[in-house]
Amino acid sequence: MDVIINSFLLVLACEMGDKTQLLALVLATKFKKPWTVMAGILCATILNHGLASYAGEWVAVLLPDHIQMYVLAITFFAFGFWVLIPDKDEGMNQSPRYGAFLT
Numbered sequence: 001m002d003v004i005i006n007s008f009l010l011v012l013a014c015e016m017g018d019k020t021q022l023l024a025l026v027l028a029t030k031f032k033k034p035w036t037v038m039a040g041i042l043c044a045t046i047l048n049h050g051l052a053s054y055a056g057e058w059v060a061v062l063l064p065d066h067i068q069m070y071v072l073a074i075t076f077f078a079f080g081f082w083v084l085i086p087d088k089d090e091g092m093n094q095s096p097r098y099g100a101f102l103t
Helices: 002-015 018-032 034-062 063-081
Strands: none
Touching: 002 018, 002 034
């Protein structure tokens, strides 16, 4: 259990410093509710890591190691090329449908 808790805390500390920090700043500025935004981000991070862990375990049992290696390599390169495509500014001026927590 110590390994799980330590790895969770390490990932939590690392994840909160990158895109999540920028997202928190933008949403807190837009909604003027920083504690609600941070609670939503914390819940989303916990849910995301839980689902990713479950899916990773499921795929590890389902696929042999050599096939996993090729699938991961293809996925890595696909996301790398996807990052090169610039984002569009669609929907930036729309008012959000949900509150600060769900957004």
